[in-house]
Every structure is written in structure tokens, then in C-alpha cells.
Amino acid sequence: MELDLLGQHASRAYPILASLVTPRPIAWVSTLNDDDSVNLAPFSFFNVFGSKPPLVIFAPGDRPDGSPKDSARNAEKTGEFVVNLVSPELADAMVRTSASLPPGESEAGAAGVEMAAASVVGPPRVAAAPAALECRVHSVQRIGKNRIVLGIVHLAHVRDELIDPETLHISQQGHTPVGRMASPDWYCRTDQLFEMPRPD
Numbered sequence: 744m745e746l747d748l749l750g751q752h753a754s755r756a757y758p759i760l761a762s763l764v765t766p767r768p769i770a771w772v773s774t775l776n777d778d779d780s781v782n783l784a785p786f787s788f789f790n791v792f793g794s795k796p797p798l799v800i801f802a803p804g805d806r807p808d809g810s811p812k813d814s815a816r817n818a819e820k821t822g823e824f825v826v827n828l829v830s831p832e833l834a835d836a837m838v839r840t841s842a843s844l845p846p847g848e849s850e851a852g853a854a855g856v857e858m859a860a861a862s863v864v865g866p867p868r869v870a871a872a873p874a875a876l877e878c879r880v881h882s883v884q885r886i887g888k889n890r891i892v893l894g895i896v897h898l899a900h901v902r903d904e905l906i907d908p909e910t911l912h913i914s915q916q917g918h919t920p921v922g923r924m925a926s927p928d929w930y931c932r933t934d935q936l937f938e939m940p941r942p943d
Contacts, residue, residue: 758926761787766922766931770801771827771837773858773866774817776847781858781867782813783840783851785829787923797896799826799878805888813846815883815890822880823864824894827872829921831932837921863898873918875900 748756761767770789774782788802803812811819818824829837839854851858851869858867861877868875878894885891905917919934 761923762925762929765924766933769829769837769921769923770799771829771833771840771869771872772801772803772814772818773825773827773851773868774814774823775821775866776813776817776849777820778847780847780849781851782817782849783854783856783858783869784812784814785837785841786814789826792893798881799876799894799896800891801826801894802889802891805890809888811890815892817866818880818892818894819883821865823866824878824880824892825861825864825866825868826876826878826894826896827869828874830871830873831919831921831934833869833871834921834930861898862900868900872900873902873905873920 746752746755746759748759752759767787768789770786772784772786776782784803786801786803790800792798792800803815805811814824836854836856840850840856842850842853844850844853857870859870861868864877864879868877876896877898878896881893881895883890883892901913905914906912915936919932922931922933924931
């Protein structure tokens with residue numbers, strides 16, 4: 744079947760793409776509201792896109808009225824955000840923070856998520872996250888109703904048990920973040936791994 748995502752099937756583009764391009768990592772983004780309360784929201788249109796400089800991108804779609812979501816607005820205004828990765832034990836709290844709350848009301852507080860101070864940016868990080876990336880905004884691109892936030896990673900927090908302090912290798916058996924599957928409510932665990940050495 745062929746699907747015309749710019750024409751006949753445009754209204755289904757989101758669920759089709761979000762269900763086909765899986766699993767996707769989840770950026771649990773913390774930013775600061777105007778009153779310095781913590782905004783915390785998950786986004787699965789996210790990934791790492793380079794290492795020189797370390798580059799991440801997340802894409803919060805606009806609200807139906809065309810206004811930016813709080814995470815996008817805050818990141819653009821303050822120039823800072825933190826990407827927290829989601830371990831299986833944090834999955835329920837992550838989903839709770841996807842609720843739409845009034846501006847200025849903290850999703851972290853409402854979901855009972857403990858935050859910890861960041862080291863080089865203003866927004867705090869999720870204290871129990873397996874890893875958190877402290878980022879400064881490089882730029883924000885608008886393409887149609889997509890608002891794409893590009894961030895340079897300045898500092899990474901990693902749980903001690905997930906990293907070899909000498910080699911700095913991350914344990915793939917220990918780091919099993921939750922992945923996003925089909926829209927609207929499907930997720931996956933990433934603890935069934937296999938290795939395939941690449942050819943020389």
C-alpha cells in the first residue's frame with residue numbers, strides 16, 4: 744500500500760510515522776518556566792545527531808492553536824534544557840508528566856519526580872535518571888508545525904554502575920532505557936540485546 748502523507752493521508756501522517764519508525768528514544772526534557780518552576784515533559788521525536796560538537800535534537804510539535812509547547816518556549820527563551828533518559832522504573836512517572844498542566848504548574852511536582860541540581864545549566868535534572876544531558880540551545884528551526892530544538896551537550900551525568908571509569912564504556916546490559924513504539928500508548932523495553940560485529 745502506498746500512503747500519500749502530504750495529500751490524501753496527511754491527517755494520518757503522525758500515527759503512521761510514529762508507529763513505523765520504532766523504537767524511538769525518549770527525551771524527558773526539563774526546562775525552567777518564567778517563575779523558575781520546573782517543566783518536565785517527554786518527547787519521542789528525539790535523538791543524538793553528532794559528536795563534534797555533541798548534538799541532540801528534540802521536536803515538540805506546536806499546540807493546536809499554533810503556540811509552542813512549554814518545553815520549546817522555555818528552551819528558546821532561556822537557551823538551556825536537560826535531556827533525561829528514562830529507565831524502566833521511571834516509565835510510569837514519565838508518562839504522568841505528559842499530562843497537560845496549566846502554565847507554571849510543575850509536572851515534576853505533580854508526578855512526584857525528585858529533581859537534582861544541574862552542573863552547568865539552570866534547569867535541574869531528574870535525580871534517578873540513568874543519564875542526563877545538560878544542553879544549551881544552538882538554534883530552533885520551524886518547518887510547518889514542527890518546532891525543532893537543536894542543543895549542544897555540554898555535560899553528561901551517568902550513573903556510576905553504568906560506566907567503566909577507566910574506559911568510559913557504557914554497560915549495554917545495564918543501560919536499558921524505555922523506547923517509544925506505536926502511537927498513542929505503546930512502549931518497549933530494551934533489555935533483549937544482541938551483538939553483530941561489523942565487517943573490517
